Amino acid sequence: MAWPLLVLIAMPDLAGLGSLWSRDRRLAEALQCGQAGILVSAALLVVERVATEGQASVDPFLRADAMSAWMDLILGAVGGTGTLYAVGYMGEELDRGRVSLRRYRQFFCLFDLYLAAMLAAVNVENVAIMWIAVEGSTLSAALLIGFERTKAALEAGWKYVILSSVGIALALFGTILVYYSSEHVLGVTSEALRWSELYRVAESLDPAAIKAAFVFVLIGYGTKAGVAPMHTWLPDAHAEAPTPVSAMLSANMLAVAVYAILRFKAVVDRTVGSSFSGTLMVGLGLLSVAIAAVLLLVQRDYKRLFAYSSIEHIGIALIGFGLGGAGVFAALWHLLNHALAKSAAFYASGLVLLRHEHKMLERVPGLLRQMPLAGGAILVAGVALSGMPPFGLFISEVLIAIGAYAATPGVAYGLLSLLTLAFATLLYQVLRMALGEPLEAGMALGSRNQTFMSAAIWLNLAALCTIGLQIPARCGTLLGAIAPFFGGTMEAP
Amino acid sequence: MFQISPQLGSQLVDLCAALLLLTCFAIVAQRRLSACVDLFALQSVFLAATAALVAFLTGIHHIYVAAALTVVIKAVVLPRILKKVIERLNVSRELQMNINVPAGLLVCGTLVILAFYITQPIIPLGFLLTRDSLAIALAIILIGFFTMIARKKAVTQVVGFLVMENGLFLGATAAAYGMPLIVELGVFFDVLVAGLIIGIYTHRIQDAFDSVDTSKLTVLKE
Numbered sequence: 001m002a003w004p005l006l007v008l009i010a011m012p013d014l015a016g017l018g019s020l021w022s023r024d025r026r027l028a029e030a031l032q033c034g035q036a037g038i039l040v041s042a043a044l045l046v047v048e049r050v051a052t053e054g055q056a057s058v059d060p061f062l063r064a065d066a067m068s069a070w071m072d073l074i075l076g077a078v079g080g081t082g083t084l085y086a087v088g089y090m091g092e093e094l095d096r097g098r099v100s101l102r103r104y105r106q107f108f109c110l111f112d113l114y115l116a117a118m119l120a121a122v123n124v125e126n127v128a129i130m131w132i133a134v135e136g137s138t139l140s141a142a143l144l145i146g147f148e149r150t151k152a153a154l155e156a157g158w159k160y161v162i163l164s165s166v167g168i169a170l171a172l173f174g175t176i177l178v179y180y181s182s183e184h185v186l187g188v189t190s191e192a193l194r195w196s197e198l199y200r201v202a203e204s205l206d207p208a209a210i211k212a213a214f215v216f217v218l219i220g221y222g223t224k225a226g227v228a229p230m231h232t233w234l235p236d237a238h239a240e241a242p243t244p245v246s247a248m249l250s251a252n253m254l255a256v257a258v259y260a261i262l263r264f265k266a267v268v269d270r271t272v273g274s275s276f277s278g279t280l281m282v283g284l285g286l287l288s289v290a291i292a293a294v295l296l297l298v299q300r301d302y303k304r305l306f307a308y309s310s311i312e313h314i315g316i317a318l319i320g321f322g323l324g325g326a327g328v329f330a331a332l333w334h335l336l337n338h339a340l341a342k343s344a345a346f347y348a349s350g351l352v353l354l355r356h357e358h359k360m361l362e363r364v365p366g367l368l369r370q371m372p373l374a375g376g377a378i379l380v381a382g383v384a385l386s387g388m389p390p391f392g393l394f395i396s397e398v399l400i401a402i403g404a405y406a407a408t409p410g411v412a413y414g415l416l417s418l419l420t421l422a423f424a425t426l427l428y429q430v431l432r433m434a435l436g437e438p439l440e441a442g443m444a445l446g447s448r449n450q451t452f453m454s455a456a457i458w459l460n461l462a463a464l465c466t467i468g469l470q471i472p473a474r475c476g477t478l479l480g481a482i483a484p485f486f487g488g489t490m491e492a493p
Numbered sequence: 494m495f496q497i498s499p500q501l502g503s504q505l506v507d508l509c510a511a512l513l514l515l516t517c518f519a520i521v522a523q524r525r526l527s528a529c530v531d532l533f534a535l536q537s538v539f540l541a542a543t544a545a546l547v548a549f550l551t552g553i554h555h556i557y558v559a560a561a562l563t564v565v566i567k568a569v570v571l572p573r574i575l576k577k578v579i580e581r582l583n584v585s586r587e588l589q590m591n592i593n594v595p596a597g598l599l600v601c602g603t604l605v606i607l608a609f610y611i612t613q614p615i616i617p618l619g620f621l622l623t624r625d626s627l628a629i630a631l632a633i634i635l636i637g638f639f640t641m642i643a644r645k646k647a648v649t650q651v652v653g654f655l656v657m658e659n660g661l662f663l664g665a666t667a668a669a670y671g672m673p674l675i676v677e678l679g680v681f682f683d684v685l686v687a688g689l690i691i692g693i694y695t696h697r698i699q700d701a702f703d704s705v706d707t708s709k710l711t712v713l714k715e
Contacts, residue, residue, distance in 0.1 A: 110715070142690055151700075151712055154701050166657070169658065172680070173661055176661065176665050176672070212612075385709070
């Protein structure tokens with residue numbers, strides 16, 4: 001019995017419903033803190049089991065292989081610190097009277113269901129149930145983005161709901177097409193929707209149907225991953241959502257959408273070879289990096305700045321996955337490091353937002369002096385996100401660039417010049433915030449709330465720095481186990 | 494128990510699918526919001542009929558469940574919610590569109606041709622009974638998508654989304670004799686919740702902006 005896997009998915013559901021039911025603020029806080037601890041430990045236990053035994057499964061619905069375990073690690077770690085941060089952030093909003101206790105409890109219910117839906121999506125064995133879980137996360141996120149009910153939040157939420165619904169509908173059509181071709185081999189049963197069965201028979205599926213299916217899936221889940229040119233909802237949603245939600249959108253949801261694309265890519269590659277999906281993914285990835293690199297420079301809102309940086313990093317990861325070989329390894333490593341760094345950046349921006357109550361970048365210089373923790377975290381995360389050593393994103397970007405050079409030098413030149421541009425612009429913007437003299441005093445935060453938020457930031461930064469210096473042995477094992485999945489073998493460097 | 498020959502069965506399924514497509518064109522041509530919702534309900538009834546027909550001809554019983562759910566959720570519950578929204582918002586007509594009706598109909602015609610072109614290589618793979626409906630399903634999805642782009646009012650965008658969902662359901666029935674039951678239940682649940690959430694948003698947008706014209710949502714740029 002793989003109980004850590006069950007706990008991992010059941011915990012947020014229970015904590016969410018418990019928070020909705022609890023009349024007392026302290027009880028809700030205790031539930032959420034418990035959830036944060038259990039998420040992280042259950043994720044680590046799943047990783048441990050998958051690394052030693054190859055998989056963890058609860059037949060016939062849940063099965064975590066190396067890929068799922070990798071996503072569990074990302075979702076569990078960032079979901080844990082995110083919950084902790086949300087306790088502080090929403091506590092501060094509650095103390096300031098911006099949300100009622102009732103809305104506070106609703107927030108945590110939605111937040112936890114959102115985490116649960118994403119965790120379910122990466123662990124289910126059935127293609128279509130994965131779609132249902134992803135749609136579940138879309139719907140809960142839609143309510144979370146519009147949670148503050150300002151005009152801007154409603155506009156962002158509306159854009160998100162409409163674009164994601166269209167995207168997810170196209171992804172469902174892709175899923176139906178996969179079933180359409182697999183049931184000819186496997187018959188009209190739900191077996192024809194199991195990932196393991198699909199991989200087994202992938203070579204005898206109809207190439208034309210699978211190709212068409214992949215195009216729909218790539219556009220559909222790509223919309224949710226914020227891949228250009230379907231990215232237009234992303235900056236609005238990330239900027240207007242309550243900050244803990246922005247962090248979860250950027251670190252977790254984009255990764256879940258990329259995971260869905262990857263699962264389908266593994267099927268397509270077995271059916272028609274890897275160049276078809278690879279070319280599409282590298283193309284879309286380059287476009288995303290290009291658009292994000294240019295728009296990073298003109299941002300005046302610090303949350304939007306980090307949102308565009310997410311588009312850039314998802315683009316880089318797509319390029320890595322599209323290239324295959326060592327690129328897959330690098331891209332997976334990229335996703336984990338991006339999740340840690342980006343959520344730290346959003347946590348810190350949330351502190352700044354609570355203090356100054358606006359998101360204008362040019363009016364918050366001197367953060368290092370004014371708010372050492374937030375300023376320091378923005379600086380460290382900014383340096384990591386712009387791809388400098390000693391952080392993991394440096395390693396993965398270099399590996400992806402090398403992979404691109406080996407495949408098509410043209411792509412490598414394009415990628416490197418775009419990366420340089422993004423590096424310079426992001427670092428410039430981050431330094432503008434971190435250095436200088438503070439302009440405005442702002443409002444003080446409650447010390448108890450501050451403690452929760454600081455703990456989340458410290459945990460994230462500690463994890464980011466540790467894995468930047470050395471890849472933990474278990475992570476190496478997992479990455480090594482994912483490689484054959486995409487038809488390559490590779491050694492963790 | 495009476496029997497229907499496979500040819501006749503196939504013809505009947507095609508007829509139902511064609512009726513679905515026809516209602517799509519009617520929605521594109523219709524300016525009155527409540528009529529759009531009625532047409533959507535009618536389309537859902539045709540969809541349920543198609544599904545029931547497929548269930549009858551193939552003897553796969555769980556498709557009946559899906560057909561019944563279609564009638565309840567898409568032909569009764571969701572249209573009611575939408576009508577209430579329209580009543581409360583006090584908007585009955587769509588006066589300005591991004592694309593006018595004749596041009597919209599032309600675009601839809603092109604989309605149908607495109608759908609047949611895309612699905613042509615994969616159609617021979619399907620079951621004889623329903624395979625021609627796959628192209629129609631894709632056409633309905635594309636037209637729903639187009640409706641969302643062409644209209645400005647939040648309510649008609651929702652109708653466009655629901656039309657896309659109808660196309661998806663026709664696709665699942667046509668391509669694969671329906672998905673397994675648990676999947677269908679999940680999809681229906683999601684569609685219902687999506688309808689509710691979009692309804693909530695429409696209300697809030699009306700309260701905050703005094704309008705459900707989504708072209709007024711222009712605070713956020715770049």
